Amino acid sequence: xxxxxxxxxxxxxxxxxxxxxxxxxxxxxxxxxxxxxxxxxxxxxxxxxxxxxxxxxxxxxxxxxxxxxxxxxxxxxxxxxxxxxxxxxxxxxxxxxxxxxxxxxxxxxxxxxxxxxxxxxxxxxxxxxxxxxxxxxxxxxxxxxxxxxxxxxxxxxxxxxxxxxxxxxxxxxxxxxxxxxxxxxxxxxxxxxxxxxxxxxxxxxxxxxxxxxxxxxxxxxxxxxxxxxxxxxxxxxxxxxxxxxxxxxxxxxxxxxxxxxxxxxxxxxxxxxxxxxxxxxxxxxxxxxxxxxxxxxxxxxxxxxxxxxxxxxxxxxxxxxxxxxxxxxxxxxxxxxxxxxxxxxxxxxxxxxxxxxxxxxxxxxxxxxxxxxxxxxxxxxxxxxxxxxxxxxxxxxxxxxxxxxxxxxxxxxxxxxxxxxxxxxxxxxxxxxxxxxxxxxxxxxxxxxxxxxxxxxxxxxxxxxxxxxxxxxxxxxxxxxxxxxxxxxxxx
Amino acid sequence: xxxxxxxxxxxxxxxxxxxxxxxxxxxxxxxxxxxxxxxxxxxxxxxxxxxxxxxxxxxxxxxxxxxxxxxxxxxxxxxxxxxxxxxxxxxxxxxxxxxxxxxxxxxxxxxxxxxxxxxxxxxxxxxxxxxxxxxxxxxxxxxxxxxxxxxxxxxxxxxxxxxxxxxxxxxxxxxxxxxxxxxxxxxxxxxxxxxxxxxxxxxxxxxxxxxxxxxxxxxxxxxxxxxxxxxxxxxxxxxxxxxxxxxxxxxxxxxxxxxxxxxxxxxxxxxxxxxxxxxxxxxxxxxxxxxxxxxxxxxxxxxxxxxxxxxxxxxxxxxxxxxxxxxxxxxxxxxxxxxxxxxxxxxxxxxxxxxxxxxxxxxxxxxxxxxxxxxxxxxxxxxxxxxxxxxxxxxxxxxxxxxxxxxxxxxxxxxxxxxxxxxxxxxxxxxxxxxxxxxxxxxxxxxxxxxxxxxxxxxxxxxxxxxxxxxxxxxxxxxxxxxxxxxxxxxx
Numbered sequence: 001x002x003x004x005x006x007x008x009x010x011x012x013x014x015x016x017x018x019x020x021x022x023x024x025x026x027x028x029x030x031x032x033x034x035x036x037x038x039x040x041x042x043x044x045x046x047x048x049x050x051x052x053x054x055x056x057x058x059x060x061x062x063x064x065x066x067x068x069x070x071x072x073x074x075x076x077x078x079x080x081x082x083x084x085x086x087x088x089x090x091x092x093x094x095x096x097x098x099x100x101x102x103x104x105x106x107x108x109x110x111x112x113x114x115x116x117x118x119x120x121x122x123x124x125x126x127x128x129x130x131x132x133x134x135x136x137x138x139x140x141x142x143x144x145x146x147x148x149x150x151x152x153x154x155x156x157x158x159x160x161x162x163x164x165x166x167x168x169x170x171x172x173x174x175x176x177x178x179x180x181x182x183x184x185x186x187x188x189x190x191x192x193x194x195x196x197x198x199x200x201x202x203x204x205x206x207x208x209x210x211x212x213x214x215x216x217x218x219x220x221x222x223x224x225x226x227x228x229x230x231x232x233x234x235x236x237x238x239x240x241x242x243x244x245x246x247x248x249x250x251x252x253x254x255x256x257x258x259x260x261x262x263x264x265x266x267x268x269x270x271x272x273x274x275x276x277x278x279x280x281x282x283x284x285x286x287x288x289x290x291x292x293x294x295x296x297x298x299x300x301x302x303x304x305x306x307x308x309x310x311x312x313x314x315x316x317x318x319x320x321x322x323x324x325x326x327x328x329x330x331x332x333x334x335x336x337x338x339x340x341x342x343x344x345x346x347x348x349x350x351x352x353x354x355x356x357x358x359x360x361x362x363x364x365x366x367x368x369x370x371x372x373x374x375x376x377x378x379x380x381x382x383x384x385x386x387x388x389x390x391x392x393x394x395x396x397x398x399x400x401x402x403x404x405x406x407x408x409x410x411x412x413x414x415x416x417x418x419x420x421x422x423x424x425x426x427x428x429x430x431x432x433x434x435x436x437x438x439x440x441x442x443x444x445x446x447x448x449x450x451x452x453x454x455x456x457x458x459x460x461x462x463x464x465x466x467x468x469x470x471x472x473x474x475x476x477x478x479x480x481x482x483x484x485x486x487x488x489x490x491x492x
Numbered sequence: 493x494x495x496x497x498x499x500x501x502x503x504x505x506x507x508x509x510x511x512x513x514x515x516x517x518x519x520x521x522x523x524x525x526x527x528x529x530x531x532x533x534x535x536x537x538x539x540x541x542x543x544x545x546x547x548x549x550x551x552x553x554x555x556x557x558x559x560x561x562x563x564x565x566x567x568x569x570x571x572x573x574x575x576x577x578x579x580x581x582x583x584x585x586x587x588x589x590x591x592x593x594x595x596x597x598x599x600x601x602x603x604x605x606x607x608x609x610x611x612x613x614x615x616x617x618x619x620x621x622x623x624x625x626x627x628x629x630x631x632x633x634x635x636x637x638x639x640x641x642x643x644x645x646x647x648x649x650x651x652x653x654x655x656x657x658x659x660x661x662x663x664x665x666x667x668x669x670x671x672x673x674x675x676x677x678x679x680x681x682x683x684x685x686x687x688x689x690x691x692x693x694x695x696x697x698x699x700x701x702x703x704x705x706x707x708x709x710x711x712x713x714x715x716x717x718x719x720x721x722x723x724x725x726x727x728x729x730x731x732x733x734x735x736x737x738x739x740x741x742x743x744x745x746x747x748x749x750x751x752x753x754x755x756x757x758x759x760x761x762x763x764x765x766x767x768x769x770x771x772x773x774x775x776x777x778x779x780x781x782x783x784x785x786x787x788x789x790x791x792x793x794x795x796x797x798x799x800x801x802x803x804x805x806x807x808x809x810x811x812x813x814x815x816x817x818x819x820x821x822x823x824x825x826x827x828x829x830x831x832x833x834x835x836x837x838x839x840x841x842x843x844x845x846x847x848x849x850x851x852x853x854x855x856x857x858x859x860x861x862x863x864x865x866x867x868x869x870x871x872x873x874x875x876x877x878x879x880x881x882x883x884x885x886x887x888x889x890x891x892x893x894x895x896x897x898x899x900x901x902x903x904x905x906x907x908x909x910x911x912x913x914x915x916x917x918x919x920x921x922x923x924x925x926x927x928x929x930x931x932x933x934x935x936x937x938x939x940x941x942x943x944x945x946x947x948x949x950x951x952x953x954x955x956x957x958x959x960x961x962x963x964x965x966x967x968x969x970x971x972x973x974x975x976x977x978x979x980x981x982x983x984x
Contacts, residue, residue, distance in 0.1 A: 027624075027627075029558070029559045029620065029623075029624060030563065030566055030620070030623050030624070031559040031561045031562070031563060031566075031611065031620070034559035034560070034561060035559070036556070036557070036558050036559070036624050037556055037557040038556055039554035039555065039556045039639065042554070042555050042556045042557055043554065043555070045557075046555060062531035062534070062535065063531065063534050063535070063538060064528070064529055064530055064531045064534045065528070065529040065534055065537075065662065066521065066528050067521045067523040067526035067527070067528065067660055068526070068613075068644055068646065068660050069523050069526060069582075069660070070523070071522065071523060072589070072599060074522055074523075075589075075599070076597070076598060076599045079597055082589075082599060086588065086589040086590065086591075086599055087588055087589075088587070088588065089587065089588060089589055090561075090584045090586075090587055090611070091584060091585065091586040091587065091588075091589065091601055092582045092583060092584050092585075092613065093583065093584075093585045093586065093601065094582075094583040094585065095580070095581065095582055095583065095648040096578065096579055096580065096581060096583075096648065097564070097567075097574075097578040097579075097581055097583065097612070098578065099575075099578075105568070105571055106568060107564060107567070107568045107574060107578055109583055109585065109610055118601055119523065119582070120589070121560075121584065121613070128521065128522070128523070131521075131522050132519075132521060132522070132528050135519075141835070147531065151644075152560055152643075152644065154560065156587040156588065168559055168560050168561070170557065343633070
C-alpha cells in the first residue's frame with residue numbers, strides 16, 4: 001500500500017490529521033465537531049480504559065453512572081463552574097419532532113413540545129453528581145465517597161481536531177467527597193500520581209506534574225493538579241487533571257455531614273479526568289513519517305507475522321511453522337496476528353502494519369524455514385534482524401518490553417532537552433520560536449502578566465512544576481520579584 | 493437493619509420500586525426520567541457488559557464509537573425509523589448560555605446561538621452509523637462490517653420506571669453490513685442466540701425466542717427477532733432484540749458495494765441491542781420478599797463472611813481463620829467479602845446482605861472454631877447448614893454453580909407452567925386475568941385484530957415463537973383461519 005503521508009517536517013499538523021485517518025483511528029462525522037472512533041482506534045482506547053479502570057479500583061474507587069442531562073437551574077448552582085462552561089454548551093429545549101405540514105416526509109421540531117426547563121448536555125458532571133451526593137451523605141460514616149464514571153461529554157468547541165478537541169468526547173471523571181480538607185487534597189494528589197503512572201508506564205509518555213495557575217484552573221476548583229506532556233513539535237499537551245474542589249460544590253448543593261461530634265460540616269471534594277484526548281498525545285509523541293508507533297502495552301496487535309512465499313506448498317509449510325509460533329506467543333499473552341491474506345503482497349502488508357504501528361513484525365520465507373530462523377523487525381527503530389527459531393517467543397516477549405522502555409526513554413530525552421531556563425523576555429521569545437518545548441522562567445505571579453505574555457507569544461503557563469526548584473528571581477516580563485520558575489509553552 | 497420492604501403479594505410493582513432503591517441499585521435523579529445507577533447496581537451491569545463483550549468479540553465483532561447527536565436531516569432519511577422515534581426525541585437547538593441581564597448569577601439560553609440544523613440526541617444509532625458506513629464500503633471485500641457500540645441513548649418516555657423505562661439508558665447496539673440477504677439474516681439469528689445464551693446462562697433467566705409481528709417490529713426493520721422472559725407477576729419482558737434491516741438503511745443512505753462481478757448492489761443490514769433494562773429483568777425474575785437474589789455469575793460479591801463474637805480475642809481468632817478461607821476462595825476466583833465492621837451487629841449484617849442478594853453467606857463463631865466448621869447459608873433458598881472446614885472452598889465453589897442452576901430451573905418451572913394454550917377468547921381473558929404468563933393462542937394474522945385484543949385486554953403479541961408447533965386453527969378473537977399459535981401476554 002502507498003502511504004502518501006505528509007512528513008512531520010513538511011507540516012506537523014497535517015501529518016497528524018492524515019495519520020489519524022489513514023491509520024484507521026478516527027474520522028470526522030457528519031455531525032459538526034463530532035468524531036467517529038473507528039475499531040482500530042477504539043481498541044487502543046479500550047486498552048487504556050481497562051488499565052485505568054484497574055488502577056482506579058485498586059485505589060478504592062467504584063464506578064457508577066449519572067444522567068447525561070443537567071437542568072439549567074442545577075447547572076448554574078455553582079457559579080464559577082457554570083460561567084466557565086456556559087459558552088460551549090449543547091442545550092436541549094424540545095422533546096418531540098412532528099411531521100412538517102409543508103413537506104411530506106420531513107420532520108420539524110414540535111413547538112408544543114418545549115421543555116419547561118432547558119437541559120444542558122453535561123460538559124462535566126460536578127453539578128449533577130453533587131446534587132446526588134446530597135442524598136448520599138448524612139454522617140462521617142458515609143464518607144469518603146470514591147466514585148468514577150466512564151461517560152461521554154459535550155463541549156461546543158468552535159475549532160475541532162480529531163481526538164485533541166472535539167465537541168463530544170469520551171472520558172472518565174472521578175468525583176470524590178471527603179470529611180476533611182487534608183484527605184481531599186491527598187486524593188487529588190493521589191489521582192494525579194495515578195495518571196502520571198499510567199501515562200508514563202503504559203503510554204510511554206513522560207510527564208511534568210504541576211499545579212495550574214488561577215487563570216488555567218478548572219472553573220469551580222480551588223486547585224488544579226495536572227500532568228503535562230511534550231509533543232514532537234515542541235508544543236505541550238495537558239494529559240490529565242485532578243482538581244481539589246474545596247467546599248465549593250458542597251456549598252452550592254448543600255452537602256453536609258455530621259462529624260464524630262455530631263456537628264454539621266460541609267463536605268470536601270475532588271474531581272479528576274482523562275479523555276480520548278490521550279489518543280492524540282499517544283499519536284503525537286511516538287509516531288513517525290512512516291505512520292503510527294504504538295507502545296507494546298497499548299497495541300491491539302503486538303506482533304504481526306507475514307508469510308513470504310511463491311508456491312502453495314511453501315505457504316503451507318510456512319503456515320504450519322507460524323501456527324506453532326502463534327501458539328507459543330499467545331501462551332505468553334502476546335497479542336499476535338498472522339496476516340495470511342492471499343489478496344495482498346508482502347510489501348503491501350509491511351507498509352500497512354507499519355502505518356498501523358504494530359510494534360514487532362515477523363517475516364518468514366522458505367529460506368527461514370530451511371535455516372530455522374525468523375526475520376524480526378522493530379517498528380520503533382525500523383531495524384530488523386534474523387532470530388533463531390529456538391526460544392524466539394521469549395526473545396519477542398523481551399523485545400516488546402525493550403521497545404516499551406525505549407519509546408519512553410526516547411520521549412524522555414526529547415522532553416529533557418526541551419526544558420530551557422531563560423532569564424530575559426528576549427531569550428523567552430527566542431527559545432519559544434526556535435526551539436519550542438517548556439520554557440522555564442520567572443513570573444511575577446499576576447494574571448495580568450500571564451495574559452500579556454500569552455497575547456504576545458501564544459505561550460501559556462502550563463504549570464508550576466511540583467518538582468521544580470523554588471528559587472527567587474525576577475519576572476522575565478515585568479522584572480518584578482518572583483519566588484519560583486514556572487513552565488511556559490505553546491500548547492494543544 | 494430493618495428492610496421494611498413491601499411484599500410481592502401486597503404490591504408487586506411497589507416491591508420492585510422499593511427494592512431497586514433499597515438494595516442500592518439505582519435511584520431517580522433530579523433530571524426528569526433519568527436515573528442514577530449506583531455503584532452496587534453498576535457493578536452488576538459491568539459484569540453483564542464484560543460477558544456480553546466477550547461473546548461479541550468471540551463472534552467476530554469489534555467495538556467502535558459514533559456521535560451522540562444526529563442532525564435532523566440525517567435522522568429523517570430512513571422514514572419509518574424516523575417516524576417511529578420522532579415522538580420521543582430530545583432535541584438540541586442551541587449551543588450557548590449567557591448571563592441573564594435581568595437576574596444576577598442566572599443563565600439563559602443565548603438566542604444568538606441557535607443551531608442552523610437541530611440535533612437529535614440518538615434514540616438509536618442506525619442513521620448516524622449508516623451515514624458513516626457509506627464511506628467505509630466500496631467493494632465486497634469491505635464486507636461484512638461487524639461493529640458494536642456501548643453507549644447511552646435517549647428516548648423521551650412520559651412514564652418512567654427505574655431500569656425498565658428511563659429517558660436515558662445504557663445499552664450496546666450492534667450494527668452490521670453484509671453482501672447478501674442470507675448472511676444478514678444469519679447474523680440476526682446468531683445474535684438473538686448469543687443474547688439467549690447470555691440471558692439463560694449468566695442471568696439464569698429462561699427466554700422464549702421468537703419473531704415480532706409487524707406492529708411490534710423495530711421501525712425500519714424487515715424482521716425483528718426477540719427473546720422474551722417472564723417475570724414473577726406473570727408479565728412478559730422483552731429482554732433483547734435483533735433486527736434484520738433488509739436494505740432499508742442502505743437505500744436511505746446510499747450504501748452500495750461492487751460485488752465480485754463488479755456490479756453495484758445495496759448492502760444488507762442488521763442491528764441488535766440489549767440495555768440496562770436487563771437489570772430490571774434480573775431483579776424481577778429471582779428476587780423475593782427478603783430482597784435481591786443474584787445469580788452467582790453476576791453477583792459482585794458471591795460470598796460474604798460474617799464473624800460472630802463477644803470478645804476481642806474471639807474476633808482475632810475468627811479473623812485468622814477467615815483470612816485463610818478468603819485466600820482459598822480467591823484462588824478459585826470467587827469474589828468474597830469479609831464483613832468485619834465493628835459498628836454493626838451480625839443480625840444487621842445478615843439482613844443487609846440478604847437485601848443485597850449475596851448468594852452465599854458464611855457465619856463463623858467461637859463454636860465453629862472449636863468444631864472446625866462454618867455455617868453456610870444460601871440466599872436463594874434461605875436454608876443453612878454446618879460445613880466442615882476441610883475442603884470448604886471446593887464445597888462453596890460447587891454450591892455457587894448449584895445455586896446458578898437452581899435459579900434457572902426455578903424460573904424455568906415457573907415459565908413452563910405459565911404458558912397456557914387457549915382456544916376461545918373467554919379462556920384467553922380468563923387466563924390473562926387469573927393466571928398471567930404467556931397465552932398461546934391462534935390469531936388471524938391481522939394488525940387490526942392484534943390492536944383490538946390489546947385494547948380489550950392490554951395483552952400484546954410478544955412473539956411468534958420460533959420453536960412453537962405450527963398447526964392450523966382459528967383465531968380466538970375473529971374465528972378466521974390461523975396457521976400457527978402465537979404468544980400473547982401483558983408486558984413491561
